[in-house]
Amino acid sequence: MTAPVQTTSVLRAYSCLLVAVVCWGVEYPLMKRATAAVGFCGTGAVMFSISAVLLGLTLAGRRVFGRGERMPKAPGSGQRARLPIRTMLLVGVVGITVNVLGLWAVKLTRVVNVATLARADALFSLVLSAWVFGEPIGRRAWFFVxxxxxxxxxxxxxxxxxxxxxxxxxxxxxxxxxxxxxxxxAIKKAVQSVSGLVVGCVNSTMIGLFFVILVACQSREVWQDVTAEAWAALVMLGVLAYLFFASYNTALRSIPVWKVRLVCLLIPVVAALTAWAWFGDRPSSVQVLGMGLILAGAAGIIVVRDCPVSPASSAGGKNAAETMESGRQICTG
Structure with missing residues (x-):
């Protein structure tokens, strides 16, 4: 792959990641209004069902117009790799679990605790990357955390x-x-073999069906007095979820997981700005300072190119040219 192609691919991946961050951040204020009207289960049922339908229609359209992605060939054979069905099902099951735990927790603890502790996913990603999955993390990146x-x-x-x-x-x-x-x-593993749209469609469908079943077991009276404004918020949430799944999964194909999750720390910034623009919830000067620090850290994470020194290179097992070449290969994306 040539350098210009690599640069274009990386820029596209980061553009998709920023789209996903904006969509997720805008969802929070809308979700507050939607859940006040139909509850968490009703919001999840409508939101993920619309997302699944839109993802399915997109996949169908790409197939009709000949833009569907072919399965890559399995290493060492001329046959196409199999669909990562187990991995995609795992993504859906974990997605359901995450949503249930999050919704349950909202009822038991304070909002500030939810907003703060939910960001621990960035730290978990760093730990998993460094000590479990072996993703290289640049030394300078630790400064921005x-x-x-x-x-x-x-x-x-x-x-x-x-x-x-x-x-x-x-x-x-x-x-x-x-x-x-x-x-x-799990998503990153799946999107190496199949389009991120497919993974997102399976994930969204499983979560949507789960919430639809929960809604079916509840009283239907809550749906009788839903206003047009609430329906508009629900539809908007579905569209945003569709854009999020498509963009987030595409970004994970090319960008290390730890970097994706750190950049996702921008989500509270987007949520705060959206709440200010739509509902007049003006942030304080301290919160504005916090937003500035998050933006500065995210910018540093995106542009950082410092790679960890490998044991082989530090021991003198490679010459300078080989070491520089391996560093460039590790740092791409």
């Missing part, structure tokens, strides 16, 4: 008002955050 987490602390307020952790909901949020980090690796 406390910068972004400090920004999160100012934005959510827990640096000024210490968290009271110990509620069962807090542990549910941490479990949900770990599931988000773990699911990112």
């Amino acid at each position: 406390p910068v972004m987490l400090g920004g999160i602390g100012l934005l959510t307020g827990f640096l000024l008002h210490p968290l009271e952790v110990g509620n069962p909901g807090d542990y549910l949020i941490l479990a949900s955050a770990f599931g988000v980090a773990l699911n990112a690796y």
Whole structure:
């Protein structure tokens, strides 16, 4: 792959990641309005069902117009690789679990705890990348982690008002955050073999069906007085979820998981700005400072190109040219 093609691919991946971050951030204020009208289960049922339908229609359209992706050939054989069905099912199961834990936790703990502890997924991703999945992490990247987490602390307020952790909901949020980090690796594995649209469609369909079943077991009275404004919010959530799944999965194909999850720390910034623009919830000067730190950290994470020194190169087992070439290969994406 030539350098210009690599650059284009990386830029496309980061563009998709930023689209996913914006979509996820805008979802939070809309979700607050939708859940007030139809509850969490109703919101999840409509939101993920619309997303699944749109993803399915997109896949059908790509197939009709000849833009569908072919399965890559399996290594060492001339046959096409099989669909990663087990991995995609795992993505769906973990997705359901993460949503259930998150919704359950919201009822048990404070909003500030949810907003803060949910960001632990970035730390879990770093730990999994460094010590489990072996993703190379640049030394300079570690500098930006406390910068972004400090920004999160100012934005959510827990640096000024210490968290009271110990509620069962807090542990549910941490479990949900770990599931988000773990699911990112499962998605990354799946999208190496099949389009991110397929993975997103399966994931969204499974989560949507789960919430539809929950809604079917509940009273239908809540749907009788739903306003047009609430329906508009629900439809908007479905469209945003569609864009998120398509963009997020595409980004994970080319960008390391730890970097994706750190950039996703921008989501609270987008949510705060959206709440300010739509509902007049103006952030304080301290929160604005927190946003600035998060933005600065995200910019540093995106542009960082410092790679860890490999044992072989530090031992003198490679010459300078070979070491530089291997460093370029590791740092791409």
